[in-house]
Amino acid sequence: xxxxxxxxxxxxxxxxxxxxxxxxxxxxxxxxxxxxxxxxxxxxxxxxxxxxxxxxxxxxxxxxxxxxxxxxxxxxxxxxxxxxxxxxxxxxxxxxxxxxxxxxxxxxxxxxxxxxxxxxxxxxxxxxxxxxxxxxxxxxxxxxxxxxxxxxxxxxxxxxxxxxxxxxxxxxxxxxxxxxxxxxxxxxxxxxxxxxxxxxxxxxxxxxxxxxxxxxxxxxxxxxxxxxxxxxxxxxxxxxxxxxxxxxxxxxxxxxxxxxxxxxxxxxxxxxxxxxxxxxxxxxxxxxxxxxxxxxxxxxxxxxxxxxxxxxxxxxxxxxxxxxxxxxxxxxxxxxxxxxxxxxxxxxxxxxxxxxxxxxxxxxxxxxxxxxxxxxxxxxxxxxxxxxxxxxxxxxxxxxxxxxxxxxxxxxxxxx
Amino acid sequence: xxxxxxxxxxxxxxxxxxxxxxxxxxxxxxxxxxxxxxxxxxxxxxxxxxxxxxxxxxxxxxxxxxxxxxxxxxxxxxxxxxxxxxxxxxxxxxxxxxxxxxxxxxxxxxxxxxxxxxxxxxxxxxxxxxxxxxxxxxxxxxxxxxxxxxxxxxxxxxxxxxxxxxxxxxxxxxxxxxxxxxxxxxxxxxxxxxxxxxxxxxxxxxxxxxxxxxxxxxxxxxxxxxxxxxxxxxxxxxxxxxxxxxxxxxxxxxxxxxxxxxxxxxxxxxxxxxxxxxxxxxxxxxxxxxxxxxxxxxxxxxxxxxxxxxxxxxxxxxxxxxxxxxxxxxxxxxxxxxxxxxxxxxxxxxxxxxxxxxxxxxxxxxxxxxxxxxxxxxxxxxxxxxxxxxxxxxxxxxxxxxxxxxxxxxxxxxxx
Numbered sequence: 140x141x142x143x144x145x146x147x148x149x150x151x152x153x154x155x156x157x158x159x160x161x162x163x164x165x166x167x168x169x170x171x172x173x174x175x176x177x178x179x180x181x182x183x184x185x186x187x188x189x190x191x192x193x194x195x196x197x198x199x200x201x202x203x204x205x206x207x208x209x210x211x212x213x214x215x216x217x218x219x220x221x222x223x224x225x226x227x228x229x230x231x232x233x234x235x236x237x238x239x240x241x242x243x244x245x246x247x248x249x250x251x252x253x254x255x256x257x258x259x260x261x262x263x264x265x266x267x268x269x270x271x272x273x274x275x276x277x278x279x280x281x282x283x284x285x286x287x288x289x290x291x292x293x294x295x296x297x298x299x300x301x302x303x304x305x306x307x308x309x310x311x312x313x314x315x316x317x318x319x320x321x322x323x324x325x326x327x328x329x330x331x332x333x334x335x336x337x338x339x340x341x342x343x344x345x346x347x348x349x350x351x352x353x354x355x356x357x358x359x360x361x362x363x364x365x366x367x368x369x370x371x372x373x374x375x376x377x378x379x380x381x382x383x384x385x386x387x388x389x390x391x392x393x394x395x396x397x398x399x400x401x402x403x404x405x406x407x408x409x410x411x412x413x414x415x416x417x418x419x420x421x422x423x424x425x426x427x428x429x430x431x432x433x434x435x436x437x438x439x440x441x442x443x444x445x446x447x448x449x450x451x452x453x454x455x456x457x458x459x460x461x462x463x464x465x466x467x468x469x470x471x472x473x474x475x476x477x478x479x480x481x482x483x484x485x486x487x488x489x490x491x492x493x494x495x496x497x498x499x500x501x502x503x504x505x506x507x508x509x510x511x512x513x514x515x516x517x518x519x520x521x522x523x524x525x526x527x528x529x530x531x532x533x534x535x536x537x538x539x540x541x542x543x544x545x546x547x548x549x550x551x552x553x554x555x
Numbered sequence: 556x557x558x559x560x561x562x563x564x565x566x567x568x569x570x571x572x573x574x575x576x577x578x579x580x581x582x583x584x585x586x587x588x589x590x591x592x593x594x595x596x597x598x599x600x601x602x603x604x605x606x607x608x609x610x611x612x613x614x615x616x617x618x619x620x621x622x623x624x625x626x627x628x629x630x631x632x633x634x635x636x637x638x639x640x641x642x643x644x645x646x647x648x649x650x651x652x653x654x655x656x657x658x659x660x661x662x663x664x665x666x667x668x669x670x671x672x673x674x675x676x677x678x679x680x681x682x683x684x685x686x687x688x689x690x691x692x693x694x695x696x697x698x699x700x701x702x703x704x705x706x707x708x709x710x711x712x713x714x715x716x717x718x719x720x721x722x723x724x725x726x727x728x729x730x731x732x733x734x735x736x737x738x739x740x741x742x743x744x745x746x747x748x749x750x751x752x753x754x755x756x757x758x759x760x761x762x763x764x765x766x767x768x769x770x771x772x773x774x775x776x777x778x779x780x781x782x783x784x785x786x787x788x789x790x791x792x793x794x795x796x797x798x799x800x801x802x803x804x805x806x807x808x809x810x811x812x813x814x815x816x817x818x819x820x821x822x823x824x825x826x827x828x829x830x831x832x833x834x835x836x837x838x839x840x841x842x843x844x845x846x847x848x849x850x851x852x853x854x855x856x857x858x859x860x861x862x863x864x865x866x867x868x869x870x871x872x873x874x875x876x877x878x879x880x881x882x883x884x885x886x887x888x889x890x891x892x893x894x895x896x897x898x899x900x901x902x903x904x905x906x907x908x909x910x911x912x913x914x915x916x917x918x919x920x921x922x923x924x925x926x927x928x929x930x931x932x933x934x935x936x937x938x939x940x941x942x943x944x945x946x947x948x949x950x951x952x953x954x955x956x957x958x959x960x961x962x963x964x965x966x967x968x969x970x971x
Contacts, residue, residue, distance in 0.1 A: 423846070
């Protein structure tokens with residue numbers, strides 16, 4: 140089975156100043172395309188070391204895919220290093236020069252000699268168009284049919300070049316007839332170990348499709364991966380397993396693939412023509428922000444009140460001052476009153492509220508950091524108490540997921 | 556100058572299922588410690604390939620630092636591969652076995668034979684304690700004084716082992732007397748190219764300290780890096796340059812190192828004992844969430860209204876319905892009215908508002924996607940119009956930074 144290696148170029152990566160997300164992106168796309176990757180490397184802006192890394196990789200693999208180092212500066216040395224590694228000269232690629240000239244004219248900026256250099260490609264190489272930038276990519280060829288595919292490091296330029304040109308080239312080259320199709324089932328309100336327990340023997344049914352459970356903050360995903368020759372074939376392999384898993388995790392699978400807790404909530408609200416309002420204390424706007432991130436949410440999400448100060452809980456949500464004085468701002472009573480207030484004041488069908496102690500200060504033995512009350516009001520009132528772990532950031536993120544999860548389960552159960 | 560290479564072990568990394576953040580973390584700590592890293596690699600759970608990668612790295616470098624593959628499963632093969640690469644056997648390390656037995660007893664779980672395997676280390680190696688997990692790390696030694704330092708892949712276990720044991724070992728080993736000290740100056744309201752222009756010749760003053768400009772969403776950082784033998788020495792090198800840069804970027808540097816736009820705003824509010832309220836439409840809770848993320852923000856940030864629906868703008872912020880009908884929800888008038896309403900209704904000293912079109916739907920030729928109005932009200936009213944680029948997520952993030960930046964500059968200017 141042929142394989143490739145990935146090389147990311149950039150001194151900032153080696154200094155830990157830039158987290159290289161390109162390599163992971165490329166690796167994922169190649170895995171889906173059924174192309175094996177046996178190693179990845181990051182190397183600095185050093186011509187000899189880049190060339191040596193490529194040379195060594197080509198001894199092990201059929202090809203190398205690189206990202207970065209194609210810019211116009213003196214630090215951009217990937218092309219020169221590829222020429223060194225493969226023993227090639229360069230030639231001017233006219234269409235790239237024309238593209239660059241047009242781009243600079245549209246910016247009304249002069250083109251410099253170092254930009255012209257970007258239009259030169261290793262002799263005999265196959266150009267890769269770059270509609271989102273100046274520098275073209277290329278696939279250069281060496282002895283024994285080995286190749287090096289070079290792409291820019293800017294993700295916005297690299298990603299379409301990879302998906303539109305490099306992956307198709309690799310699939311044809313390797314005669315890859317199968318690729319990996321993935322379906323993700325997102326769950327909430329059920330722990331990773333309980334999921335494991337319920338679907339354990341499905342894991343052992345075979346290697347294709349494969350199942351993995353991935354834990355996130357306060358929720359978990361089940362990933363089903365099928366190696367197949369077409370989407371239809373993959374769907375035929377995934378569907379029965381998916382049905383079985385959804386059945387065993389009934390009431391917990393809130394969505395597939397791109398779904399988020401917020402998008403699942405918005406979809407249910409939309410289905411029943413219901414509106415939602417939010418009252419947040421400890422989550423401080425994160426529940427509203429998660430809902431707003433769903434395109435088209437404005438049809439059903441009317442808005443919210445971030446009632447951080449008690450005075451705002453009283454004035455904007457109508458929470459009784461005496462109740463806050465008696466039970467404290469972080470209490471079941473106040474959570475319920477906040478939800479009711481949000482529903483009535485913002486004139487929504489259902490409202491969700493959060494109040495808790497995110498820390499690092501403010502905890503007591505009775506009400507420790509991580510204590511969060513969540514309430515839901517749709518005429519009837521519901522509340523849950525959580526004790527969350529982690530720092531301020533983790534607690535607020537988990538409380539946000541838990542609140543949206545509580546609402547999703549409520550809407551989902553009352554639908555059946 | 557001696558150097559090391561970093562090897563991350565795990566098939567999930569090569570499949571793009573796990574974004575490897577360990578390598579970047581290790582690289583940053585080593586750079587700070589003055590230790591050169593010339594290459595990093597990721598490799599799957601394959602004994603031969605791990606051994607070959609380590610062997611090749613040791614031909615180029617004095618040492619290798621690995622992360623991952625020390626767990627108890629059959630897929631965890633780093634230790635075996637290191638033994639292969641260096642030609643070493645293993646020996647039982649009693650303290651690690653005792654630590655593991657105590658851990659399992661405290662969990663009330665039986666210890667299995669594969670856990671016992673974790674207490675075995677390559678012959679003659681130096682153990683690295685792991686207070687946060689079962690498996691110890693180790694530094695194994697080969698011919699010619701070359702070494703391989705192996706750490707677990709779980710970040711919570713790896714990080715303290717790196718900082719407490721591996722970095723001190725490397726610094727001693729390499730006789731590193733200097734390390735890199737960094738100061739970051741965060742700016743807002745000034746473009747990357749304008750910063751470049753104003754401090755250009757400071758870049759050329761020398762290699763130590765070094766300056767870099769890093770662009771973020773709607774703001775930029777200036778990073779000053781000094782190679783020095785102590786923090787005091789570094790400070791003496793950084794301070795004059797920092798003073799010069801802060802002077803040239805006067806009115807734009809909102810904070811240093813860990814500061815965020817929100818923390819800078821909270822610090823100014825605290826200094827003058829002023830309170831803040833927020834009214835958000837297009838940013839949908841992100842401004843509130845950014846403020847809430849600052850520990851202790853509740854002293855000065857009273858809360859906000861996420862007025863996504865026009866009815867909420869009218870009922871909760873007192874925006875005139877006729878004004879919305881006339882000018883539209885995304886308009887200077889409505890932005891100003893939202894800020895005034897938030898200040899009055901939430902009884903704050905100053906209020907900030909946002910209204911805009913985040914897309915992907917809802918744009919028109921007159922009001923395209925990316926149009927955002929921000930207003931500020933402290934008795935007087937101020938408003939700015941922005942035309943932001945990017946997708947829904949980028950537009951809302953940029954609008955959030957721009958809004959906090961506008962408020963910071965207003966508070967900062969009125970202070971002087």
